[in-house]
Amino acid sequence: MRVIVVDYGAGNVESVRRAVWLAGFDPEISSAPEEVLAADRIILPGVGAAGRAVAALRARGLDEALDEAVCRRGRPMLGICLGMQLLAETLYEFGCHRGLGWIPGSVVPMRDVIGDGLRVPHMGWNSVTATDTGAMFFPGSREPGHFYFAHSYALDVRPEDPIAAATVIYGRTMVAAVRWNAVFATQFHPEKSQDSGERLLGAFFDWAP
């Protein structure tokens, strides 16, 4: 299986590469659109500010390559953190940026979502709950334990939306992962979630959408 970790200058690609390696695969790290098109599994990581990240994807032609590989050819993709948020229509972070538009919705400041009283960023290990949509990624339990979150912005997809694959509670119930067609994407960091993350990555590689 050819696994690619997309490197567009805004990801913790080394951490992701190690985690994928521990899951039993030897991924390529690349920013080349043709590598994206040649891969069997695509991972879009993301740590960083939204505006720069979307600009970097477009500057390398990766937006079109991802659209072709994932949306048209159905190659499974895992988006992580910012790699999930970039799939939204609009990202309101240090301004207003146009995302890839795969998910109908916006990425908005956490503070607007949860109100006052809790610390932002949402930082640390939080317990997630799998939905019917996401059950295949959390083998064995709908309460698969704690995953590592680190984000100041949130995707405004409702927890009861059919694409919601997992939820998390921080002030209110929020979407922690989404799935539709060949896309699975998490707000948390499986590559930094120790055993829980390793199981989830294994399930992603087993997944046949």
Added chain:
Amino acid sequence: MLTQRLIPGLLLRGGRLAKGERFASYQDAGLPHTTARAYIAQGADEILLLDVDASRVGRGPDLDAVRAVAAECQVPLTVGGGIRTVADGHACMAAGADKLCVTMTALDRSDLITELAEIFGSQAVVLGIDVLTDDGARRLYDHRNGDMVGRDPLAWARDGIARGAGEIRLMAVDREGTRRGMDLDLLEAVRHAVQVPIVLEGGAGTLEHLDAAFAAGADGVAVGTMLVFSDNNLVKIKRYLADRGRNVRA
């Protein structure tokens, strides 16, 4: 439910670990990556790797050490010490850091906080604040020369967050290595001043000290001395905290 984090702090000097008291009288405490591996296996929620020499001697981060620890790290890794520029930040992230901690270098040039946040996001920028409390007066401490910095710690916390930092590593310098308990008044003051997560450091010597810090609302507690020179370990500590009803990751 979001858990409260227990974070082993690894102090790096010349490629090896050190444990000191008030930034002095360091003792050798082993190799960073083998120690990190043990802590992670025991349930560390995050690793904090601080190069205590870098700023003092004016060099950049020890990237070899970052790489070695990162290779063991299936949990988040925060790296601090010697990050003076965006290029230093990039080098640390490429070596496997997940978050960047700036302390002295942010005091020297506060624009650095914004520069890092605009690239890596606020959630990846940790502002380190070293506070020395003397006779009730709280002042910022410069460990490079032992001097006080003429800024109010709470004002600096607010300023640093406004500039883009997403977390505070709050060190009570006068408690460090003393094992006489954590500075919960300082924690409360900074919690009141800012709305980002706070990792408290300095003074933990007993299980009760950690429990008190979590009860006081610390989002995380960094522990060093307590793990290095005692019979405590993270498994035992977490079991104790869970038994006391604290919300920790099993």
